[in-house]
Amino acid sequence: MDVESSALDDILLNERDLAQIERAHPEGLTSAQIISIFQSRGARLSEATFRKYVQLGLLPRSRRVGEKGKHRGSHGIYPCATVRRINSIKRLMSQSFTIEEIQRSFTSFKQQIDAIESALEELFKGFEREIAQPRFDQARKRSLIQEVNVVKKSASDLWRRILQIEAQVAWPEKARRVAGGGTLTDLNRTDR
Numbered sequence: 001m002d003v004e005s006s007a008l009d010d011i012l013l014n015e016r017d018l019a020q021i022e023r024a025h026p027e028g029l030t031s032a033q034i035i036s037i038f039q040s041r042g043a044r045l046s047e048a049t050f051r052k053y054v055q056l057g058l059l060p061r062s063r064r065v066g067e068k069g070k071h072r073g074s075h076g077i078y079p080c081a082t083v084r085r086i087n088s089i090k091r092l093m094s095q096s097f098t099i100e101e102i103q104r105s106f107t108s109f110k111q112q113i114d115a116i117e118s119a120l121e122e123l124f125k126g127f128e129r130e131i132a133q134p135r136f137d138q139a140r141k142r143s144l145i146q147e148v149n150v151v152k153k154s155a156s157d158l159w160r161r162i163l164q165i166e167a168q169v170a171w172p173e174k175a176r177r178v179a180g181g182g183t184l185t186d187l188n189r190t191d192r
Contacts, residue, residue, distance in 0.1 A: 008094050011043045013087050021083055028077035031062070037083060043090060050086075056103050059085055060114060081117060088163075109166045116162070120155050124148060 013021070021029075021037065029037075031050050038045040053059045062076025085106075092102050131144045 008091070011038075011041050012090055013037075013041070013083065018084055018087065022080040025080055028063075028079050029083070030075055030077060034078060034083055034086065038086060038090075045086065053086070053089065056099070058089060058099075058103055058106050079117075079121075105166070109169075113162060113166065117159065120159075124152060124155075 025033070031047065035045050035047060035050055050059070054061060059082050060079060062078050065075060065077045089102055093099075127144075127148050131141055131148070136144065
């Protein structure tokens, strides 16, 4: 591993970091929180760049969430997947992908992939709401929760594989030119 690769690994989030963020913020994060996560690791990410990524379709749009209390207004919340997406963008840019190439890849199957992710999130939330109902005894609740967690893990693994396939389909030429004999699949990995 060369010095440049080592420095990149120090800045980018690994799979453990990403999973920890997702557990800590299941409802999502504000743009300020996301920017802070990357800036705290030494990555360059400004509010303007974040907005540009949203405008280019590289990141999902926020959903508005009202503040509790009278006349408190609302703020935008981005799904946790936004952190993963920025991490991928940073990794791809370090591998000499242009913003246009990244945009083309992210938008080629983005709507379908985002729809799948959204549907799975809603499905799991629905399961969790139903399991919390009093009609289940504690032993059955524990069993169902364990089963849902196993399926969530499988869904997460499937999600990663879908993203890897999407990257290979979206960038077939670039995949053959990745430096160091790596594959495009390696570019999507966040657990280096």
